[in-house]
Amino acid sequence: MSSKLAITIDGVHYPNPFVIGSGPPSTNAKIIKKAFAAGWGGVVAKTVALTSTEVSNVQPRYGKLRSPSKDNVGFQNIELISDATMEDWEDWFKEVKDAYPDRVLVGSIMESYDKGRWQEVAGRCLAAGCDSLELNFSCPHGHPETGMGAAMGQNPAMCEEVTAWVVEVAGGKPVWAKMTPNITDITAPARAARAGGATGVSAINTILACIGINLKTLKPQPTVEGHSTFGGYSYLAVKPIALRMVAEIAQALPGYSISGIGGVTCANDAIEHMLVGANNVQSCTGPMLQGFDMVQEMIDGTLAFMDQHGFDKVEDMVGASLPYFTTHHHLVELQAEKRAKREAAKAEKAGQANKKMIRSDTEWGTGDVREEAAALVSNE
Numbered sequence: 001m002s003s004k005l006a007i008t009i010d011g012v013h014y015p016n017p018f019v020i021g022s023g024p025p026s027t028n029a030k031i032i033k034k035a036f037a038a039g040w041g042g043v044v045a046k047t048v049a050l051t052s053t054e055v056s057n058v059q060p061r062y063g064k065l066r067s068p069s070k071d072n073v074g075f076q077n078i079e080l081i082s083d084a085t086m087e088d089w090e091d092w093f094k095e096v097k098d099a100y101p102d103r104v105l106v107g108s109i110m111e112s113y114d115k116g117r118w119q120e121v122a123g124r125c126l127a128a129g130c131d132s133l134e135l136n137f138s139c140p141h142g143h144p145e146t147g148m149g150a151a152m153g154q155n156p157a158m159c160e161e162v163t164a165w166v167v168e169v170a171g172g173k174p175v176w177a178k179m180t181p182n183i184t185d186i187t188a189p190a191r192a193a194r195a196g197g198a199t200g201v202s203a204i205n206t207i208l209a210c211i212g213i214n215l216k217t218l219k220p221q222p223t224v225e226g227h228s229t230f231g232g233y234s235y236l237a238v239k240p241i242a243l244r245m246v247a248e249i250a251q252a253l254p255g256y257s258i259s260g261i262g263g264v265t266c267a268n269d270a271i272e273h274m275l276v277g278a279n280n281v282q283s284c285t286g287p288m289l290q291g292f293d294m295v296q297e298m299i300d301g302t303l304a305f306m307d308q309h310g311f312d313k314v315e316d317m318v319g320a321s322l323p324y325f326t327t328h329h330h331l332v333e334l335q336a337e338k339r340a341k342r343e344a345a346k347a348e349k350a351g352q353a354n355k356k357m358i359r360s361d362t363e364w365g366t367g368d369v370r371e372e373a374a375a376l377v378s379n380e
Contacts, residue, residue, distance in 0.1 A: 002303055005041075007314040009279045010174040010199040010257050012131050014104050016041035017314050018270065018298050021261055021284030022108040022134065022178075025292070027082060029092035033099055038292035039299065042104030043096075044202075044282060047081035047136045048089045049111050050121050055083040063211035063222040065237065074238070075285045076211035078222065078231035080142045081110055086121065090128040097129035105129060108178070109166075110136040110148055118162055119169045132173050134259075135166060135198070137189065138180035138205035141231045150205070153180035156192035163196030176259060179203040179245070181238075186245045187252040200257025202282065203249055204242050206232025234285040239263025243276050250277025250319055265290065267301025274314065275321040 005016040019042035020026050020035045027046040035043050049055070057080050065074030082089070089107075096105055107125030111117040122133055137153030144151040152158050159177065167175050177193035179186055181204040190201050208230050212221050220228035242262020249258055260278025264270050270281040286294055311317045326334075357375045358364055364372060 002299070004303060004306065004312070005299065005314060007280065010132070012104055012174055014041040014280060015102065016295075016299060017274070017280035017302075018042075018295050019044060019104070019106075019259065019280055019282045020287060020292075021282035022047050022136070023077075023284040023288070024079070025284060025287045028084065028088075029095040032092070032096050032105070035287070035292050036096075036100040036103045039295045040103075040292065042106060042280070044106040044108050044134050045082075045089070045093070045130075047108040047110045047139070048084070048086060048121065048125065049081060049109070050117055051085040051087065053111065055080050057083055058224045060222045060224065061231075063231075065211055065235075072289055073236050074211065074233060075235040075289065076209055076222070076231045076233050077206070078141050078224075078229055081136070081139065086124060090124060093125065093128035093130055104131050106132050106134050106176075108134045108136050110139065110143065113147055113152070113158065113162070115165045118165045122166045123169050126170065126173055130173075133166060133170060133175050134202055135163060135175065135177045135193075136205075137162070137193075138178045138182075139232070140180065140182050140206055140208040141229060150180040150182055150208075153178075153189050153205075154183050156188045159189045160192040160196040163193050163198045167197035174199045174257075176200040176202050176257070178205055179249070180205055181241060181245055181262075182208045187248055190249045190253060190256075194253060194256060200259065200279070201249060202259040202261055204238075204245050204262045206234045207238055207241065209233035234262070235289070236263045236265050236269075239269060239272070243272055246273060246278050247276040247322060247325060250322055251325070266294070267298045267305065270298050271302055271305050271317070272321075274318050277319045277322060279314075279318055 007014050007017050018040055020040050022044040023046055026032050026043050032043050061078045063076040064072050067073050107130035109121045111121055137159055139149030143149035163177055175198050177198045179189055179201050193201055210220055210230055214221055219226055222228060239262055246258055246260045258278045259280050259282055260273030261282040264281055264283035265286050273281045358372050
């Protein structure tokens, strides 16, 4: 693995900036080790809560959005956080870190609005070997019904308070808050997380959506016992929204650490996230649909891009496209300036041509005779 891709973020060294996002591809030690074996630089484990937190998943729980050519462009899930016990996760964290001590293992945590519970799950994850924590303030389905997940992320004051609870027991380890896109201004909870002591944010989690309706049965999908619920939408189709929100956070909080998420299917997608301000990039639905080996194309493609543009390290391209974002009003001004310069240049050229044109025989010979003759030709 090329050292050119290595990056240190908030004191944690990543061999490359490509990270498995929290979800099915990080749901136990066995699958996390498969991700690391394939070459991923980090893994955010599936979100864990204390064992007494009830988690009941349903089947089926996924739905795909396909283009007319049958390509997968969108993906929806109504899956909840891990249904494994906290004790299982403590064993799994230790197993993974023993096997891959040089890779970054991030504990994703979620709890009810209770300081003791948040601090306990945080402390136990770190004690079991996690290098840092990601606070799940953003799961859009199921958990918000009980005041968890996106219900917290949509409340900046709560986001700040809970972040501070976790930072208090983190012992200096990085704490990142995962942002919900299901909000008018994503910079509000990002600012709140920073005020609470978070060293960075992850953005974005999935977008609350309905993947579609079965036109034969009239039932929404994915259908469970004839019914459904709105769920988290992801994969390539959400990338434009994710890029906008990552850029908004980067613009609002210059220099603040960001883990970019949303629509990452290949090297180009990952590069775009970094260009708008992400320090590293997560993908969850990508490996679910394409397999863990997709990271090799991401590695090769990013290295080729860096060589093409003369970037010596990942940090060099983080935020490199941000200076080119502006307001629509400014775009109008820029075009007006360009038109004015073009018209001025045309007028100057016409003036020079008129100035050169011979108007009497006494003017011949003041310049190059060929230019004087050419100035009098109507179809030159």
